[in-house]
Amino acid sequence: MSGLRFLVTILVGLISIPWTDGARAQFADRCLAVSQAPHPVQPVALKKTEVRLTFVGHATFLIESAGGVKIATDYNDYVRPAVVPDIATMNRAHTTHYSNFPDPDIRHVLRGWNPDGGPARHDITLSDVRVRNVPTNIRDWSGGSIAYGNSIFIFEIAGMCIGHLGHLHHTLTEQQIAHIGQLDVVMVPVDGSYTMDTTGMVEVLKSLRARLILPMHYFNPYTLERFLDRIRSDFPIEMAGDPMVVISQPTLPGEPKVLVLPGH
Structure with a gap:
């Protein structure tokens, strides 16, 4: 003791x-x-003239403005960004392009089709971002056409116009091109089959004349390479090593260029 x-x-x-x-x-x-101590990942703050684009996968990009607005394109239940967006756009061609159960914290869910019929009409402004749409048609499984089943969404941010073609199935009319306006950046599906053939998509790109072309909606390296082989004679191509890119008017190329962000 x-x-x-x-x-x-x-x-x-x-x-x-x-x-x-x-x-x-x-x-x-x-x-x-x-x-x-800083968090492990701290994205660099954006200047008012900049926009951050991240290729999440399939047809989903995360678009971020200097004002902190986050947008997810073709938001769905399979491929989503790690953060809950403020705005989610959707299209109805397949379930990989929309969700029936979007996160309830999303402030604006913009469907590219009108469930009640007729064209969807969106034109909203949130902080430093304006989002509007131009309706297009899609094919149905029987070979027919569904009027206004898709929307091209245009995001006006930091003095730039960024377009997402969604699940585009046809070339554009002069009226549609006029409503879209002059794009600085375009996100384009390049699968060459489920949307439209490569020749038709190249025609669309030439009519839009966007300075930066971001391929999406390819299912394997073969379909991506097939698209790139077809357009090498029309546009210069750059292969990026990072799925994220920060853009601004001064840093955009003077002539249209394809920038491939890694993804699937």
């Missing part, structure tokens, strides 16, 4: 020893360093 009393006496003595100022400072500094 005497040994046990001795051990207890030592422990009590250690606990009662007052901390020196240096010890307190060292502990406080360590806690402060931990509390103020």
Whole structure:
């Protein structure tokens, strides 16, 4: 028992020893360093003239403005960004382009078709972002046509017009091109089959004359390469190493160029 009393006496003595100022400072500094340590991933703040584009996959891009607005294109249940967007656009061709159960925290869910019939009409402004649409048609499974089953969404941000063609099934009329306006960036499906053939899609790209062309909606390296082989004589091609790119008017190419962001 005497040994046990001795051990207890030592422990009590250690606990009662007052901390020196240096010890307190060292502990406080360590806690402060931990509390103020940056998160593992901190995206660089955007200038008012910049937009961040991230290819999430399939037909989904995450578009971010300097004002903090986040947009997910062709939002669906299979391929989603890691963050909940403020705005989600959808198209109805396949379930990989829409969701019946979007996250309830999304402020604006914009369907590219009108469930009640007729064309969908969207024109909203949120902070530094304006989103509008131009309806187009799609094919049905019997070979017929569904009027206004798709929308081309146009995002006006930082003095740029960014277009997402959705699940486009046909070339564009002069009226549709006029309503779209002059695009600076276009996100284009390049599968060459489910949407439209490569020749038709190249015609669309030439009519839109966007300075930056971002391929999407390809299912494997073969379909992507088939599209790139077809357009090499029409547009220069750059293969990016990162799925994210920050763009602004001054950094856009002077002539139309294809930028392939890694994805699927």
